[in-house]
Amino acid sequence: MPVPRAGLDAATVVAAGAELADEIGFAELTMARLAERVGVKAPSLYKHVAGQDDLNRRIAALALAEVADTLGTAIQGRSGRDALGAAARALRRYVLDHPGRYAATAGLTATGPEDPIAIAAAQGIAPFAAVLRGYDITPDQMPHALRSLRSVFHGFATLQATDSFQWSADVDDSFDWLIDLVDRGLRATPAP
Amino acid sequence: MPVPRAGLDAATVVAAGAELADEIGFAELTMARLAERVGVKAPSLYKHVAGQDDLNRRIAALALAEVADTLGTAIQGRSGRDALGAAARALRRYVLDHPGRYAATAGLTATGPEDPIAIAAAQGIAPFAAVLRGYDITPDQMPHALRSLRSVFHGFATLQATDSFQWSADVDDSFDWLIDLVDRGLRATPAP
DNA sequence: GCTAAAAGCTAACATCATTAGCTTGAGTGT
DNA sequence: ACACTCAAGCTAATGATGTTAGCTTTTAGC
Numbered sequence: 001m002p003v004p005r006a007g008l009d010a011a012t013v014v015a016a017g018a019e020l021a022d023e024i025g026f027a028e029l030t031m032a033r034l035a036e037r038v039g040v041k042a043p044s045l046y047k048h049v050a051g052q053d054d055l056n057r058r059i060a061a062l063a064l065a066e067v068a069d070t071l072g073t074a075i076q077g078r079s080g081r082d083a084l085g086a087a088a089r090a091l092r093r094y095v096l097d098h099p100g101r102y103a104a105t106a107g108l109t110a111t112g113p114e115d116p117i118a119i120a121a122a123q124g125i126a127p128f129a130a131v132l133r134g135y136d137i138t139p140d141q142m143p144h145a146l147r148s149l150r151s152v153f154h155g156f157a158t159l160q161a162t163d164s165f166q167w168s169a170d171v172d173d174s175f176d177w178l179i180d181l182v183d184r185g186l187r188a189t190p191a192p
Numbered sequence: 193m194p195v196p197r198a199g200l201d202a203a204t205v206v207a208a209g210a211e212l213a214d215e216i217g218f219a220e221l222t223m224a225r226l227a228e229r230v231g232v233k234a235p236s237l238y239k240h241v242a243g244q245d246d247l248n249r250r251i252a253a254l255a256l257a258e259v260a261d262t263l264g265t266a267i268q269g270r271s272g273r274d275a276l277g278a279a280a281r282a283l284r285r286y287v288l289d290h291p292g293r294y295a296a297t298a299g300l301t302a303t304g305p306e307d308p309i310a311i312a313a314a315q316g317i318a319p320f321a322a323v324l325r326g327y328d329i330t331p332d333q334m335p336h337a338l339r340s341l342r343s344v345f346h347g348f349a350t351l352q353a354t355d356s357f358q359w360s361a362d363v364d365d366s367f368d369w370l371i372d373l374v375d376r377g378l379r380a381t382p383a384p
Numbered sequence: 385g386c387t388a389a390a391a392g393c394t395a396a397c398a399t400c401a402t403t404a405g406c407t408t409g410a411g412t413g414t
Numbered sequence: 415a416c417a418c419t420c421a422a423g424c425t426a427a428t429g430a431t432g433t434t435a436g437c438t439t440t441t442a443g444c
Binding site for chain 2: 152180
């Protein structure tokens with residue numbers, strides 16, 4: 001398998017795209033700019049990536065995988081409210097550190113269960129499941145609890161990422177408050 | 193003030209853009225397509241709207257105002273868990289009915305307090321504040337509670353809008369579960 | 385060394401947003 | 415009634431974009 005004049009690779013291109021998106025914003029990420037960044041002309045990118053849409057989806061999948069990894073290590077050795085707080089803080093930190101990649105995950109529709117995005121998203125659930133194991137959740141309530149956790153965290157992270165909080169109150173305090181809210185709600189879960 | 197060969201207006205253009213975005217998706221909304229929709233050539237749109245970015249922001253502001261209105265009427269005559277559920281359900285319905293407009297509100301950064309987006313967003317808070325009045329929230333906790341509510345609802349609505357829930361469990365049930373979770377958390381709010 | 389295939393290139397095209405400048409038509413003041 | 419104004423809409427042009435087609439080059443394996 002010949003590998004000419006390279007240093008370039010699908011993974012490398014996607015990684016560079018994610019990095020560039022973090023720097024200049026996801027909306028400003030363009031094939032031409034990415035090509036220049038990796039030292040290549042725009043059409044050459046198509047040897048590694050099917051197009052802009054494919055690139056975006058791969059960046060999103062990368063971000064989701066990284067989030068899953070980050071959250072997984074964040075909750076290791078913790079449980080209950082402690083794990084909840086650690087996971088939440090890790091996600092927030094990730095979004096602040098990688099706003100471009102994370103923005104790529106917004107507004108995506110998985111084409112099917114085989115879509116890398118769907119797979120990455122499914123893996124991203126695992127840490128949340130681990131957190132919930134510290135609470136009294138019956139198995140039949142697990143899917144609802146997972147979706148709820150995901151909604152809460154995703155909602156706060158995106159609002160924060162887009163700078164949608166306009167008042168002066170400290171965002172960290174609000175985040176702690178939100179975590180406490182969820183923790184209270186989870187601990188008060190009734191067994192129906 | 194002469195008003196020639198018309199039927200066109202800034203508000204009309206924005207409304208048509210929002211409608212078109214709902215039909216074909218926000219990402220597919222283009223100046224050319226919108227021009228064709230309103231029966232005009234693309235450059236003519238610039239007589240009513242400063243450009244694509246301006247158009248997007250105006251659509252977002254429209255959506256935020258509509259959301260505020262919808263939520264406001266949804267909670268009238270209700271309070272507590274009842275108001276919470278009604279507001280949540282109204283938002284969800286809105287996002288499902290108007291996915292394009294709502295997508296326009298994601299990933300926007302208000303340029304300042306005078307930005308129509310900031311104003312519309314501020315008005316959108318009011319219904320949430322009304323809901324929270326039915327719970328025991330101290331004034332200094334209000335901002336945190338508002339942000340939390342916004343995060344929760346926005347998170348679930350966007351995940352749902354982008355079809356990010358892949359498992360088979362009924363989404364409506366999950367939504368009810370989430371509302372209960374928040375309700376329990378709010379009722380258990382401690383007085384610090 | 386020779387060959388095959390992948391990587392990268394140039395050229396070209398369609399589409400898009402946007403600007404500049406012209407044309408036209410409706411309302412206003414006399 | 416009539417001319418004047420000025421904004422709505424147009425055509426033409428520009429630069430940037432994503433993308434495709436086809437050519438050239440480089441490297442790995444025989």
